[in-house]
Amino acid sequence: MRENELLNSSEAIEHLGIEKKEFNNYFKNSKEIKGNKIGSRFWFKKSDLDFWKELKEQRTVILTLKEYEKCFEFAIKMAYSARGSHGTGIRGARSEVQMADDFILGILAEHGIQKFIKEKFNIDVELDTEVHPDHITEQDFIGIKERNSIRPIRINVAVKASKWKNCFNIIDPLEYENPRRRSDIYIFVRVGLPSDHLFRILREHSFFKNVKDFLENSEGFKKIKELREIPIWVTGFSYHNELEKVREIPGQRFDNGYRYVKAVGQMHNSNDDWKDLVKKL
Template sequence: MVKILSKVEAIKLLGLDDKTFENYFKNAREFFCLPRKGKERFRFDEDELKHWKKDLIWRTINLNFEDYATCLDFALAQHFRKYVGSDWGTSRQREFGQKITNWVKGQLGEIAVQKFFNREFGKEIELDFDIHPKIVPQDIIGVLENRKMRKPKIGVGIKSSKPKSAFLVLGDKEIKLKERRSDIYIYCRPDIPDDHLLRLTKDLIVKAVKDKPLFSKYKDLLPDFNDIPCEVVGWCRYKELEEVSSIPGQAFDNGTRFVKKSGELHKSKSDWKKLIQQL
């Protein structure tokens, strides 16, 4: 017998915050409500939601401190390759935290895919963590076969966004320019905390402020570094992307973007096997 849940019960079952639930339900098509008439309240099938949550857990990889450090190393190398000494103290420095977070987030997604492929399918891949003078569209540069790494047969780009994001989004040049385009795009949602740099430097910060008058007000609130969960959401072919000028809650400046709802990505075990067979 089907057990029906209210929206509040559904949110509690999935362990999502209200905004993420709304995005996944209304915008991403991750899961659906039961048929309703007019302004009837939303109702959900408990078994369907449990199945969705089970799949989410299966696709989630916990990334450790070493994974994070590898990504931070890449982000810092990206940052400093564009800077000279005269840049310090200028307005460009105010962008540091956000840029580092964006770069770390992107690389975390790549490592999550690498670990997911190995854990679930026994497939080893090589990622490109080198610093290049120009944009390199392909993120997977090697596939282990017969104990040797070979080049992939297709181009694969790995994109990351926040956990609450409902869409895989790519810039128009990434798709319209053949030299920048990938055949396949994999979408990830790493849950990297905004204060990750604070967590990294907690001991140094405590040492610096422990004798200050306000330290007692927040000393027990300083967070520790924990593993970073990353959902390997799914994948799509570039031809399956839709060109749009906006998505719910966001109008794009300067033209269009190519997008795919996260719930419409290929994400079943058989889907992933099909992708791996193409590599």
């Protein structure tokens, strides 16, 4: 296959090895996959697709099961430190399990970017690992390890987590506009966490074995897969003044006003971009 060869959307999806819904999101919404309209159809250069695929691989780090367990332990601590409800659930407030599931995505993202910076630039970022009862962490990076000490961070950095298919970094006005909480840099991270991750951890536990065996030996039921690792895809970052104030994004209108937003395709994500950011830390 030639580098300048053009592929249609079906061929592009097969070449990249991703799902159709993901491809459509990354092409139509975040515009990180580039296409050219010729006549009534879009065509994709193989060289552009290869660049996107290679960049994705370069920006993906893997958290081990042990690292996942460490993150989930922290999420549980945060869930049980709650002061009041965190939304509305069946019994009037979100349960500890629901809250821990909410927190885990962000914690995994923070540890993923910490590992990314260490692997790519050999810099040790110190994260805020204190449990805050009000769940408000003003900044995610608190320092840089140098020799035997930790120096304070020079700029304010926020790490924002999302599911694998999402395309926009969305910042609430309370966080973006509040001088105490606003950040200089917003890093956007996709986390490949299965929705049934807790069941996957429990699949080998003695009390869970009967359920696992039933599902594996019954037709028409999903199987509980094994959880071995968590991929963390660092998609890019934006400076504070680069986010756009909008009332909606494709497929979602914000009910109670506006948000500050940036699409993945508009984020800084080149090697030089990351080198410049790391120098600022």
